[in-house]
Amino acid sequence: MRPFDYHRAASFDDVTAGQIIAGGTNLLDLMKIQVMTPAILVDITRLDGLSGIEPEGDGLRIGALVTNTALANDRRIRSGWPLLSRAILAGASAQIRNKATTGGNLLQRTRCPYFYDTSQACNKRAPGTGCAAQGGAGRMLALFGTSDQCLAAHPSDMAVALAALGAEVEIRAAGGDTRRVPVRDLYRLPGERPDRETILEDGDLITAVILPAPRSGSRQGYRKVRDRASYAFALVSVAGAVTMAGETIEDVTLAFGSVAPQPWTIPEVEEVLRGATASDDLFRRAAALIAPDEAPHPDIEYKRTLLRRTFIATLRQLTGLADTAGTDIARAQA
Incomplete structure (x- = not known):
């Protein structure tokens, strides 16, 4: 060091x-x-006003310094936004959750092995040096949003859940002005500048995450596929919140994790599902819209099939077509 x-x-x-x-x-x-x-x-860590979870209209304001443990265990979160709690608990060990913060979780860096290996070319770590992943091994790389300059995926579980819930990030500029942007818009795609990972400018500071009002009665779930049962980064993940009216999908929001440089959303998939009767045929048609025709790296070709199957399994549980026993599906309370 x-x-x-x-x-x-x-x-x-x-x-x-x-x-x-x-x-x-x-x-x-x-x-x-x-x-x-x-x-x-x-x-x-000594700044005032960043360590609490407070009401914000019908939603909640989560300070940037709130630990992952405190957030996942908060009774209001577990009741109204159980998806968020479950995604956090699917992440790191309890020891790390006790230290990791809300703001820091959103800004964690990729786990691409070439980013971590300083002997390898990496445009994200050292702009202009190249991308060793392009010709190397890469089963953890991204399916979506990549460029010739970078194939890395964002690792956060929490960010995927927040994107599916429609959360916003509160940002304080150096001069004191604040603005809010959707979590979905916090991140930049790599393009020609993979080292610029977010829209944050010099002097900007994440001060809070804002959760919208809970969707009473919605079924929420987070499904994470990984190499081992716990404490591993996702190969793919699916976060979803579904509101049903009988057998009809009244409303749905989705986000996909570990498949892009940011929590990935596909509005066309939600549009196909919204207002339709839940069925396996519907889910298969929607799944066909998810993955690209060709993966940007041969080692992640498997992710195309894995993501589609994980999506279908999650939707079957969220809509009640499959038994939810033993799964990470919960119903939001009023």
Whole structure:
């Protein structure tokens, strides 16, 4: 680890230029292997107003410093937005969840092995050096949103759930102005600049996540397919919230994880499902719209089939066509 300066911000005006640190569960690992080498760390853990979960209209305002453990275990979250709780609990170990923060989870870096290996070319880590994944091994890479410059996928479980729930991110600019953007719009596609992962500008700070009003009676689920039963990043994941009127899908929102540089949404799929009668034929037709005709890397060709099958299995459970016993399906309460 290279030498760095440390500054503990006492107020928002005291947040100086540098690399923000809160829980540090991802950042410190990257500093140890010199993938990230910030000259200064700015500790924001003493800032007021970032550590609580408070009502926001009929929804909730989740401070950026709320830990993953506190968020997943909050009774309001478990009741009104169970999808979020289940996605977080499907993620890291309890020890990491105790330290990891809401804001930090959204900004965690890719787990692409070439990003972590400083001996390999990586445009995300070192712009202009190339992308070793293009000709290498890559079963964890992305299906959607890639470019010739980068094939990496975003790893967050929580971000996928928030995208499916229609959550927003509150961002404070250096001058004090705040703005809100949908979680779905927080991330940039790699294009020619894979190192620019979000829309955050210099001096911007995520201060909160805003959950909209809960959808009473909606069935919510998070299905994560991984190499081992726990504490592994997803190969693919599907987050969904469905409201039924009898056998008709009255409303549905979906997001797909570990298949793109951001939580991936496909509005055309939701449009096909909304207002239709739940059936296996419907789900197969919708699944055909999900994956591209050809994967951008041969090692992730399997993800096309895996994502479609995971999508169908999730929809069957959310709509009641399949037994939900032992699955991560819950009903939101009023």
